[in-house]
Amino acid sequence: MPIELEGDRGDNAILAVALELKQQCDCPVVLVSKDTNLRIKADALGLAAEDYETDKVDLDELYTGTTEIWVDSDTIEQFFKQGSISLDNKIFPNQAVTLVDSANPSHTALAIAFGTGQSGSADENSKQLIPAIKVPYGGISHIQPRNREQKFAFDLLLRDSIQLVTLVGKAGTGKTLLAIAAGLHQVANEHIYNRLLISRPVIPMGKDIGYLPDKGERSTLAERATVLL
Numbered sequence: 612m613p614i615e616l617e618g619d620r621g622d623n624a625i626l627a628v629a630l631e632l633k634q635q636c637d638c639p640v641v642l643v644s645k646d647t648n649l650r651i652k653a654d655a656l657g658l659a660a661e662d663y664e665t666d667k668v669d670l671d672e673l674y675t676g677t678t679e680i681w682v683d684s685d686t687i688e689q690f691f692k693q694g695s696i697s698l699d700n701k702i703f704p705n706q707a708v709t710l711v712d713s714a715n716p717s718h719t720a721l722a723i724a725f726g727t728g729q730s731g732s733a734d735e736n737s738k739q740l741i742p743a744i745k746v747p748y749g750g751i752s753h754i755q756p757r758n759r760e761q762k763f764a765f766d767l768l769l770r771d772s773i774q775l776v777t778l779v780g781k782a783g784t785g786k787t788l789l790a791i792a793a794g795l796h797q798v799a800n801e802h803i804y805n806r807l808l809i810s811r812p813v814i815p816m817g818k819d820i821g822y823l824p825d826k827g828e829r830s831t832l833a834e835r836a837t838v839l840l
Contacts, residue, residue: 613656622649629658673779677707677763684712687720690740695725697739705773707763708740721759723766744769752792752800761785768793771803 617623625642626649633640642653642660650660680700687710690696702708702724712718722740744766746756751769756762760780767776768790778786794807 622646622652625649626652626656626658629653630656633658676705676767677709677760678702679709679711681711681713684714684718686710687712687718690720690722690742695739695741696722699738702738702740705767705770707743707766709759710740721762721766723763723770750792752795754788754792756789757785761789764789765793769797 625644629640629642640658642650642658643663644650644653644660645663650662653660680698680702682698686696690710704724706724708722708724710720710722721743723743725739725741743762746762746765751765756765761784764776764778764786767773776790778790780786791807791809794804797803798805798807
């Protein structure tokens with residue numbers, strides 16, 4: 612160990628043990644830590660260092676809430692005509708379903724699985740599919756969905772039988788915009804609720820965007836944006 616890193620500090624003791632293992636063992640030695648400074652020290656000493664990533668969530672592994680079911684054209688026509696249909700496929704309650712014509716993939720229908728089963732478990736009632744809510748010409752609070760996922764999101768947000776909706780996705784995909792538009796619509800237009808509450812984490816999830824320029828005010832841009840919403 613370099614003289615500068617010797618002492619009673621716990622970080623230096625960990626580095627010393629890792630270096631000792633590297634010198635005595637032929638197997639790979641990797642230091643895993645959430646401490647950025649410790650990883651920098653390890654890198655300077657020639658030790659392989661990695662971040663502890665088990666607490667991170669891979670979006671690809673999460674339940675998407677959507678699925679595609681390939682059916683024949685008669686099934687889709689029956690769905691449009693009757694306004695509902697039951698299938699034997701494994702479908703979860705409130706799952707968004709896209710019915711795709713096996714003979715013509717461009718012929719589709721958007722549906723929601725009707726059911727009140729527990730989350731993560733299939734339910735007999737959820738096998739009944741009902742049409743997704745059609746967004747009116749003027750949009751919801753003047754917001755029009757641009758893709759299938761946003762249409763499904765609007766449906767779930769506007770459906771009174773669903774008490775909690777969680778939207779997960781990359782930044783810029785419209786999660787906040789759709790949620791606020793649906794909330795304003797139910798408060799101002801449908802008068803289902805008396806008010807709309809908007810909150811954000813006290814601790815920033817990413818980089819802080821800083822203070823307002825040339826104002827010397829303590830409120831940040833993020834806080835000001837929250838007030839405007």
